[in-house]
Amino acid sequence: MKVITTIHPLSPFLADVIAHPVISGVRINTVMPMRRPLEDGLAKIKKVAGAKDVWIDLKCRQIRTSHGFFFEAPEHPRKIVVGDTTCMLDCSNPRAHGVVRTPPWAELIITHKIKVDLSKGPVRCYLQDGYDSALIADIIDGNRLLMLDGPKRVVGGGESINILDPSLExxxxLTETDNEFVTAxxxxGIHTYMLSYxxxxxxxxxxxxxxxxARILAKIESQKGIIWTKESFPKKYATHPNVSLMAARGDLxxxxxxxxxxxxxGALKRIIKYDSRAVMASRILTSLRQGPRPTCSDITDIECMRLMGYKTFMVGDDIxxxxxxxxxxxDILRAIS
Structure with missing residues (x-):
């Protein structure tokens, strides 16, 4: 078994992680803050990594919040009509977030300009790994989402948003930040990248x-990605030495x-079927956030993925x-291997 792990660019224990015998490389999540100029920080990480890979995770079309805030409460209730649906924005019944009280709607600014067909009414989107959701009632200037019926908490910057509606464009x-990281x-001398979505x-x-x-790990994170894995990857990239797949379970x-x-x-089986080198990523040993004893399901999950054919695993942002x-x-991954 080989393991790639996410590491904070400023981590004080980078050398210890690199030295672990199961580690084949580290992943830099470009959402995490990093000192400028980028090449200085990347050069330091590359020096510590030595012969092991430094993977730059480019965010590409992954939709994330760049800023979240709540409307200033209007003096009177406000009515919004979306298709055949009428929504009342009434601040007289606020939601509670601890001691914070907010109106029962929110506006989030996202990292990309998007289009979604709202002619038939609001479209639901998902946050917090699918455990929170909200209705998109309006899109302003392409990147401001007017949200109803959630989110159920105050949303911070950098969080992933999943919009599953087929009308999404x-x-x-590649984003401006992606281009900056590739240049740096x-x-x-780093040419190893993970491509999102x-x-x-x-x-x-x-x-x-x-x-x-570039050596590319193509992250499969959507239904469209699964279709591409079946229809295009085998014909054009299956024998390409520098392009492989990653089953990115976080968003997938x-x-x-x-x-x-x-x-x-079925999605995970399809990915390893079409690429025997595919990497299994994210939602790995997440129970270690609660304590040093992993859950039974976490342990058996790893072995099930090994039996499915995965030989390389990536630890995500969770731990x-x-x-x-x-x-x-x-240590656990090494023991299981």
């Missing part, structure tokens, strides 16, 4: 145009299994910030 692919990575051949081509020497579980959670099993749980996770 996302403007562009090339300067220090790969759904078409053009996504791979977009990165190769910036870095022809929400995208394909929000109504039928069991569908995640990467604390040295104790992360090192314990690496």
């Amino acid at each position: 996302i403007e562009g692919y 990575a090339k300067k220090v 790969v759904e078409q051949d053009e996504d791979i081509a977009a990165l190769l145009a910036l870095d022809p020497d 579980y929400v995208e394909v299994g929000i109504e039928r959670p069991d569908l995640i099993i 990467c910030f604390d040295k104790g749980p992360l090192m314990l996770a690496l």
Whole structure:
């Protein structure tokens, strides 16, 4: 078994993680804050990593909150008509978040400009790994979402939002930050990237145009990505030495299994079927957040994924910030292997 782990760019225990015998590389989540210029920080990480890989996780078309806030309460209730649905914005019945009281609607600014067909009424979206949701009642300037019926908490910046409606259109692919990281990575000799939400051949081509020497882990995180895995990957990339797949279970579980959670099993089987080198990522040993004894389901999950054919695992953001749980996770993965 090989293991890639997420690590904070400023982690004080990076060297200890790199030295672990099960580690083949580390992942830098580009959502995490990093000092500028980027090439200085990447060069330091590359030096510590030595012969092991430093993977730059590019966010691409993954929709995230860039800022969240709540409307100033109007003096009188406000009516919004979306299609055949009339929504009343009435601040007289606030929601409670501890001592914080907010109106029963919110506005979130997201990282991408999008289009969603709201002609038939509000469209539901999902947050917090699918455990929270809200209705998109209006989209302002492409990247401001007027939210009703949730979220059930104050949402911070950088959180992923899943919009499953088939009418969703996302403007562009690689973001400005993605381009900055690719430029910096090339300067220090890093050519290993994870591409989020790969759904078409053009996504791979977009990165190769910036870095022809790129080694790519194409993150499969949506139903469109699963279709691409079956219809295009075997023909164009199955024998490509620098392009492989990643079963990115964080968003994939929400995208394909929000109504039928069991569908995640077929999606994971399909990914490893079409790429025997595929990486199994995220939702791994998350119970270590609660204590040093992992749940039975966490342990058996790893073995089930091994039996399915996965040989490389990636530990996600869940437990990467604390040295104790992360090192314990690496020890457990080594023991199971």
